Amino acid sequence: MIKNILKFLLDVASIPVIIIIAYALKFKMGFIYNVMFDVDTGFIYNHAQIEPYLEHIVLVISIWIISFYLSKVYQRYYGIFAGINEVLNIVKGITAAIGILFMVSIIFEILPQSKSVLVYGWGLGIFLMSGHRVIINHYIPEKSKKKCIIVGAKAEAQDITERILHHFQGVYEYCGTIAETCPKDIKFTIKDKFNYIGNYKALEQILLNQHIECVFVNASEYDEKSIDTLIFYCEAQKIQIFLNYSISSPLQGVASYEDLSGIPLIGFKEVMLSKKSLILKRVFDLVIAFVGLIMLTPLFIGLSIWIKSVSLKGPVFYCQKRVGLNNKEFLMIKFRTMKEDAEDKKGPTWVSKHDTRYIKGGEWIRKFSLDELPQLINVLGNSMSLIGPRPERPFFVDKISQDAPYFSMRHAIKGGITGWAQIHGRAFLTTRPLEKFKYDLYYIKNWSWMLDLKILIKTIVIVLKGEEAY
Known part of the structure; x- marks a missing residue:
C-alpha cells in the first residue's frame, strides 16, 4: 500500500x-x-x-x-x-x-x-x-505479506516452494519447510533460499512460535489422519491451509481438472498450438530474428575473427544435429566454443562446469550465450523459433525416451533459442531433462505472444548477468 x-x-x-x-x-x-x-x-x-x-x-x-x-x-x-x-x-x-x-x-x-x-x-x-x-x-520491501510454511519436501512440495519464492513473493513470506528429513536433492531455483525448520512432530509448535498465517501441505507426504488433525488445528488458530493433491507426473503440465457432477476428474488433451497462434508466433520470430541479425552483424564479425584466431584448425560455426518439430532432425548453428576433437574420446556428453574442452575464450562466450546467436539464422529458415523447448541432440532424445516415452511431446512445437525452462535455471536444467520437460509443457499449454516477449526480455536480463551458465 x-x-x-x-x-x-x-x-x-x-x-x-x-x-x-x-x-x-x-x-x-x-x-x-x-x-x-x-x-x-x-x-x-x-x-x-x-x-x-x-x-x-x-x-x-x-x-x-x-x-x-x-x-x-x-x-x-x-x-x-x-x-x-x-x-x-x-x-x-x-x-x-x-x-x-x-x-x-x-x-x-x-x-x-x-x-x-x-x-x-x-x-x-x-x-x-x-x-x-x-x-x-x-x-522498499513489501510489508503485508503472509508468513507461510511448506509441509513436505519432495518434488511436488519443492514446486510449491518455487512458485511462492518466484511467482508469489509479493504475497507470501516463505518461512521454511517441514518434512520428515531434510532433502538432499534441492531444486536449483530454490536452493539458496530453502530452509528446513523441523520435522512433523514440531509442526504445531512452529506454527505458534513463528506466527504462521498460511500452510501449504503436499498431501502425498502426509497421512490422511494427520491432515484432518492439521486442518482442524489450523481452523482453530485461524491459519489458512492449502492441500496439494496434484498428480506426481511430468504430464501434470497438460492436465485439465474437470468436475463431473461433484466428482473431480483429471483429463489430458492434445498438446498443440492453434493455427492463429502459430501464425502470430511466426511473425514475431521473423521480425525479431531479422532485426537481430542486422543489429548483431558487428558482433558476429568480431566473434568470428576471435574464434579463428585462437583455433585455426576448426571452423567458426559448429552445426549440430538436433530434434525439432514433429521429431524431425535439423542442423542447429552455433559459434564453436569447443576444441575440434571435443567428443572424439567420450562421445556425446553434456557440457559441465569448468569443462576442459573449451577453446580460449569459449567459456566466456558460452557464459553470455553468444554462441547461440547464429540460431537466428535457424529461426529465419523456419527450423527453430525464438522461444520454445530447447532442442536436444538425437542421442539424448533416444536415451531419455527409453525411461520417459512421453518426452517427444515437447516436439509438438518448434524448438527455441531460449524458453520457459531456460529462465528457470539455464545450465542447471540441462542435465535434468525430465524437470525441464515440465517447464516445456507448461509453456506449450500457456503460450501467448506476450509470454514470448516476456521470456525474451527476461532471457536478455539473465544472460547479461551471466547467471548459472557454462
Missing part, C-alpha cells in the same frame, strides 16, 4: 517535469547548448512559451493518472515477470494518455499542437516513471 501511494505521488509530481523537459527539448535546445556548453548551435523558438503547456496541467495529470489506473499500473505485481509486467503496463498507460491528450488538444486546445513535445513526453514518461519504480521496488 505504501509503495503504491509513493508511486502515485511521484507520478503526479513527474508529469509537469516531463512536460517541461519535453518542451525544452523541442524549443530550447539552442539555448541549452549555449548556456551549458557555450556552443552556438541549434534552434531557439522564442515564440513558443511554456505557459500554454502548463495552463491545463491539472487536466493533463488527471488524464494521465486515469490512463494509468485503467492500464492497471497501480496493481500489485509479483511473479517472475513482475518488473516486466509493470513496465509494459506503464508503456500502455503512457501511450493511451499521450493519444488522448493529442486528440483532446485538437478539439479543446488544452495543449499546443506540437507532436514533438508529446513524443518526447512519451519517451521521458516511460524512462522516469519506470526508473523511480525500480528504485522503490528495490529499496
